[in-house]
Amino acid sequence: MENGIKVGTSSANITEVILVLGKRLVDSQLTEESLSRVKTLVQELKTRTSSSYVLIFCGGRLEGQLISEAEAMFQAFVTHWPEWANYLPQTQVLIESRSTTTVENIANASSELINSGLCQSRQHVNVRMCSNDYHIQRIFDIERLMPEQGLLNRLTERARQAGLLLTVPLDVSQHITVPYPYQTQDGEAFLLIEKLTYYRIYLEGLESGVFNRSLEQVRTEPMRVTLEALQQLKAHPLLRHELPVLERFEQIIQQTDASANYADGALLDEYNQRLLDLNRRFDPEGQKVSA
Structure with a gap:
């Protein structure tokens, strides 16, 4: 060497x-x-x-x-x-x-x-x-x-x-x-699903009460990133059968608007479980190991 x-x-x-x-x-x-x-x-x-x-x-x-x-x-x-x-x-x-x-x-x-x-x-x-x-x-x-x-x-x-x-x-x-190693359709879908994490993290902070500033200000950007990803996922060929799930994410976002000063724990749990399920099912590595 x-x-x-x-x-x-x-x-x-x-x-x-x-x-x-x-x-x-x-x-x-x-x-x-x-x-x-x-x-x-x-x-x-x-x-x-x-x-x-x-x-x-x-x-x-x-x-x-x-x-x-x-x-x-x-x-x-x-x-x-x-x-x-x-x-x-x-x-x-x-x-x-x-x-x-x-x-x-x-x-x-x-x-x-x-x-x-x-x-x-x-x-x-x-x-x-x-x-x-x-x-x-x-x-x-x-x-x-x-x-x-x-x-x-x-x-x-x-x-x-x-x-x-x-x-x-x-x-x-x-x-x-x-660099992320999967430049494929399933890799693209996985990275879009990962972006739904941003709103999950917002909900976790909302439930634990860590935000001492305007919730509208805190929520704006995580919501934008997440909704953008959801729109792209709706149009993605691998997610065409997941529209009810994707629409449910949108409903949860609507139900946790900035007018509330806390997050419904049940909604956070549901959001997290649905996200985990999508992540596991569409991760290209779900059933793969390295050579």
Whole structure:
């Protein structure tokens, strides 16, 4: 290898954390999407000439799976870069396997840093995320539109409580973004369905009462993104038999207008369950695993 971290480089000056975010496994194996994150990460790390970072694979073990997302990604990392330990101290690779959601991934990662002894109290560290482009973009969109529901504030606050001062760049280009691998009709449908998440997150914040500003102001953009996606889904050839479901999403949006100061828990539950069902049925990776 011509480029890369030199053997014996000091690991005392940690300045960066790379969070590799997991995705649901299929039959205890990585899918093409999650594997694409690992492959892009490997290419990124091979170009580095400093080992002043900590690598954290994030993702727990869901019911029915034999291994956690974090462990599966680490195994793929080792497979695609078998000589990694010659370039990165093994103590600077952490596996965060307790999480089942991105929220938990990010919240638990800061505790791992302190517990590992790699970062000291009151130390300033930059954070980069590694995930597919649509996933990272959604994280930043939510941070911009509904910071009360954002993940990044929770990360920095949890780290601050643990004694670590994290900085997360708010520019997507500063993170390791991986192109979504499915440029197909079902891939297009999946990405549109993912956009329905924006209004779900609004409803969750509404029910928990975290918004202390005008609900009309908070609701406008998540609603616009969601309704736009619903219109495109109605015209999508793969969703022609799902019109009643798509119209039900629109009805729930109408029933939760900004004149209410709370969300009906039953409506939130229904919205979330219908979204989960669509996501699972139209995700191109539903029954696929990586080679």
